[in-house]
Amino acid sequence: MGLVSSGHFVSHFLTLTLPPLFPFLRADFDLGYTELGLIMTLYAAATGIFQVPMGMFVDRNGAFPVLLTGLTVLCLSIAGIGLTNSPWALGALAVLAGSANSVFHPANYAILGSAVNPSRLGRAFGIHTFAGHFGNALAPITIIFLAVTWGWRAALVTVGAMGLMVTAAIFLSGDPGEGETQASRRSARARDGGNNQELNSLKFLFSSPLLKLFLFFVLTAAASNGMQTFSVTALVMLFDTPLVTASAALTVFLFASSIGILAGGILADSTSRHDLVAASAFALTAAIIALVGSVALPAFLLILLLGTAGLLQGVIRPARDMLVHAAAPEGATGKVFGFVTTGINVGGALMPLLLGWLVDRGAAEWVFWLIALVMVLALVTVLTTRQPTEPIKVPQEHDSDT
Numbered sequence: 001m002g003l004v005s006s007g008h009f010v011s012h013f014l015t016l017t018l019p020p021l022f023p024f025l026r027a028d029f030d031l032g033y034t035e036l037g038l039i040m041t042l043y044a045a046a047t048g049i050f051q052v053p054m055g056m057f058v059d060r061n062g063a064f065p066v067l068l069t070g071l072t073v074l075c076l077s078i079a080g081i082g083l084t085n086s087p088w089a090l091g092a093l094a095v096l097a098g099s100a101n102s103v104f105h106p107a108n109y110a111i112l113g114s115a116v117n118p119s120r121l122g123r124a125f126g127i128h129t130f131a132g133h134f135g136n137a138l139a140p141i142t143i144i145f146l147a148v149t150w151g152w153r154a155a156l157v158t159v160g161a162m163g164l165m166v167t168a169a170i171f172l173s174g175d176p177g178e179g180e181t182q183a184s185r186r187s188a189r190a191r192d193g194g195n196n197q198e199l200n201s202l203k204f205l206f207s208s209p210l211l212k213l214f215l216f217f218v219l220t221a222a223a224s225n226g227m228q229t230f231s232v233t234a235l236v237m238l239f240d241t242p243l244v245t246a247s248a249a250l251t252v253f254l255f256a257s258s259i260g261i262l263a264g265g266i267l268a269d270s271t272s273r274h275d276l277v278a279a280s281a282f283a284l285t286a287a288i289i290a291l292v293g294s295v296a297l298p299a300f301l302l303i304l305l306l307g308t309a310g311l312l313q314g315v316i317r318p319a320r321d322m323l324v325h326a327a328a329p330e331g332a333t334g335k336v337f338g339f340v341t342t343g344i345n346v347g348g349a350l351m352p353l354l355l356g357w358l359v360d361r362g363a364a365e366w367v368f369w370l371i372a373l374v375m376v377l378a379l380v381t382v383l384t385t386r387q388p389t390e391p392i393k394v395p396q397e398h399d400s401d402t
Contacts, residue, residue, distance in 0.1 A: 004111050005131035007071055007170055010163045011104045012135030014078045014097070015043070017143040017159055024152040029087045039094045041349070046098030048345035052205075055106035055338025063110040063334060064175035070103030071167040079160025082153040106338035111175075113325055125321040126265015133258045205339045209327050212381055216278075217343030219378035220320065222351035224313065226371040227253060227289075230355040231306075234367035237359070239296040249303045253310035260314020267315065274319040274326075278382045281312040281319075286375035288312075293368020323382070 018025075022036050058066050077097035084090055112124050146155035232250050235241040268274060288309040292302065328336040351374070358366045 004067075004108050004170070005128045006166050007067060008104060008108055008128055009131040009135040010071060010166050011074065011101055012132040013139045013142075014074055014159060014163060015101060016136055016139035017078060017156065018043075018081070018094075020140045020144050021147060021152050021155075024147060025090070028085075028152075029090060031087060035087075039091055042091060043094045043098035043101070044345050044349060046095045047102045048342045050099050050102035051106060051338040051342045051345075052335060053338075054103045055335035058103070058106045058110050058334030058338075059332055062175075063107040063114075066103050067107040067111070068167060068171055070100045070107065071163065071170070073097075073100035075160045075163035075167060077160075078163070079157045082156030082160070102338075105341040106334040109321070109325070109337040110334045113328070120269060123265040123269050123318075125268065125325075126261050126263075126318040129317045129321070130258055130261045130265075133254075133261060137254060137258070205335065210336065210340065212384065213324055213327065214340045214343045216320065216323075216378055216381045217340050218347040218350075219374050219381060220316065221344040221347030223347075223371050223374045223378065224257075225348045226351045226355055226367070226374070229352045230359060230367050231371075233359060234293070234364045235302075237364040238293070241296075241302070242299075245299045245302065248299075249306045252303050253306040253313075256307040256310035257314040260311040261317050262314075263311070264315035264318040268318040268322050274322045275382050277319040278316045278323070279379045281316045282375045282379040282382070285309045285312045286372040286379070289368050289375065290372040293365060293372070 019040065025031065025036060054066065054070075074097050077093045077100060080093045081090060081097075084093065108128060109125075112128060143155055143159065146158055149155075150158070227250070231253075232243070232246040235246040235249070236243060264277070267277060271277060288305050292305055292309075297305065324337060324340050355367050355370065358364070358370070
C-alpha cells in the first residue's frame with residue numbers, strides 16, 4: 001500500500017511542477033500566459049480522455065504493469081520538458097505526460113481493492129488520497145527551490161529522475177495483489193468474451209448509480225478547485241482581507257483537508273453508510289463557506305472556520321472512494337474508477353473558468369456562494385444515489401435487451 005501511495009504522490013507532485021515555473025517558461029520559450037495555460041489544459045484533457053480506456057486496459061491486463069509504465073513515461077516526459085527548446089515539443093510532452101498520468105486512478109484503486117483487506121480499505125483509500133494531496137502541497141516550494149538553485153531545466157530533470165527512482169522501488173517490491181488481480185482479469189475476460197463484447201460491457205458505466213457518482217466527482221472537484229483558485233482573491237476583494245491572512249486561511253484549509261482524509265479513512269472502516277458521512281460533511285461545509293462569503297470575519301475566526309471546512313472536505317474523500325468501490329463489479333474496478341474520476345478533470349476545469357468570469361465582472365461575492373451551492377448539489381447527488389448493497393451488474397450479451 002505504501003509504495004502504491006508513493007506512486008500517487010509522484011503523479012500529483014509532477015503534475016504541479018509546471019505552473020510554478022511559468023515565469024521561466026515564458027521567458028525561455030517566448031510564450032504568453034494564455035499559451036502556458038493552454039499547455040496545462042492539454043495535460044488535463046489528455047488525462048481525462050484516456051482514463052476510461054486505461055481503466056479497461058487495467059481490468060484486462062493487470063494494474064501493476066500499467067502503473068509502472070505510466071510512472072516511467074510521466075517521469076521521462078517531465079524530464080524531457082527540461083531538455084527541449086521547442087514550444088511544440090513542450091506541448092507534445094505535456095500531452096504525453098497527461099496521457100501517462102491517466103493510469104494512476106484506475107491502476108491504483110484496482111491494486112488497493114484487490115490487495116487490501118476490506119476491513120481496512122477505507123484507511124487505505126485515505127492514505128492513498130493523502131499521499132496525492134501531500135504531493136500537491138510539496139511540489140511548488142520544491143520545484144521553485146531547485147529552479148532558483150540550479151535552474152528550471154535542471155530542476156525538472158532532477159524531479160523526473162527522482163520519480164524514476166520511486167518507480168524502480170515499486171517495481172522491485174513486486175505486485176501486491178498479483179493473485180487477486182489475475183483472478184479478476186480472468187473474470188473480466190470470461191465476462192467480456194473478447195474485444196467486441198467489451199464494448200457491450202461498457203453499458204453499465206452509464207447506469208444511474210455510476211452516472212450519479214460521476215456527477216458527485218465533478219461537484220467535489222469543482223468545490224475544491226474553486227476554493228484553491230479564487231478564495232484568496234474573493235476575500236481580498238470583498239472584505240479587504242490582508243493577502244497574508246487570506247493566504248494563511250487557504251493554507252490551513254488545505255492542510256486540514258489532508259488531516260481530514262486520514263481521519264475519513266478510519267471513519268470509512270467503521271461504518272457502511274458512506275453516503276451519510278459524505279452528505280453530513282458537505283452540509284456542514286456548505287454552511288461554513290456561505291458564512292465566510294457573507295460577512296467580514298476576524299482573522300482568527302476566518303482561519304478557524306476554513307480549517308474546519310477543510311477538515312470536513314477531507315473526510316469526504318475516503319467515503320466517496322468507498323461508494324465507488326462498492327458499486328464496481330468484479331474485474332471492472334479499473335474502468336469504473338477511470339470513468340468516475342474523469343469527473344475530477346471536468347469539475348476542475350469548469351469551476352475556475354466560471355469563477356474567473358464572475359470575478360472579472362465584479363461579482364466576487366458569488367465565489368463563496370457558488371461554491372456552497374455546488375456543495376449542496378453534491379449533497380443531493382450522494383443522497384439520491386442508493387448505498388450499493390452489491391456491485392452493479394455488468395450486462396451480458398444475451399441479456400442486454402431484457
